[in-house]
Amino acid sequence: MDSDTQGLLEPVGGGWLIGYARVSTKGQILDRQIAALEAAGCSRIFADKKSGKNAEREELWKALDYAREGDTLVVPALDRLGRSIQDLISIVAGLRKRGIGFTSLHESLDTTTPGGRLVFHVFAALAEFIRELIVQGTHEGIAAARARGERIGRPPAMTEEQIMHARALLANPEATVTSIAKLLGISRTTLYKYVPELKAGHRPSIPALPAPQLEAPRR
Template sequence: MDPDSLDLLDPVGGEGALIGYGRVSTKGQLLDRQIAALKTAGCQRIFCDKKSGKNAEREQLKKALDYLRPSDTLVVPSLDRLGRSIQDLISIAGGLRQEGIGFRSLHESLDTTTPGGRLVFHVFAALAEFIRELIVQGTHEGLAAARARGERLGRPPAMTGEQIVHARSMLANPEASVSSIAKLLGVSRTTLYKYVPELRTGRASLTAVGNPREIYD
């Protein structure tokens, strides 16, 4: 058998302590059911967060990961309690494996301390990578199609050609300040200087500039 295949099915962890981790999204939700499930599974210590999975600052998860030692196993009630996304989940589980720590999810019956569990998790990882590549490919194809249609890509300009025309016409009035014109057009002074660069050399040069639509459209 291929050595890589042996590594794929090689279980990790499972001989040390079972450490549980639970999470609810808001402080109003209860952790009782998750804690009960983790205790029933035999967890010797349980860490819990009351934060959204999108919140990167999950203090108790960090403490749980720091507490784990080689041959221990991290146990969660379900996969969505641990990762913010499948990529995040795979990253955490991969880091555990590198440390010789197992991973179990009770709801999905996923257990990397067994050969079957390791295989299932690799399938998850391969599927996540496949989906990511599809998204990247679709994005590139969409951009190429837009360019072929002559569409402008990226962020829209901060000032339109019509606004630039108005700005130059108003700047011809010596009583109009740059700040007041910028405020009237709904842009900053910096933006106005960027789209009407002649301002930096004085208003007199404005009369020598051609049609701004030809420059900025």
């Protein structure tokens, strides 16, 4: 967007216009964004030159902390503020609770106006609708899988065969829990979980095999 097409914005309640710009790749430059924010009348501009991950948006958090009631946060475009529509809605909702306005120059969106607030209400409703569809689809998929007899969730750390093998090895008093766990490729904690009698200090015992029955000689 050309900076000369932007008129000076009017902050809410006589507050300050605070600009925020961000580039997420090395090939992008901030000059055009900053020029647009300056042309809009921003008295203070914060700029991030990193990716959009929460942990790497230090300047955004500084801008949000700097803003006070009556101020307006201004961005060149919506995608410069949020990584997703949910992220965007969360940030703008937080600003509104603090009495801070929000303006996006490219989309001509201003939450200090009735039309701008309506647009964001629609965004929030769509985001909630999509979330509910995802949750509903997940629940239906789980129910269908259970109806087919499929196991839901993470597979067990030990199979029945491994448990039987572990019990057989533990019946040998010379075998240690650590050595058996290493042999089976599991942790000691997992072994204690699936062979609970070990917690009480008892080792499994293998029942003696019944003596073979000899057939009586035929007469």
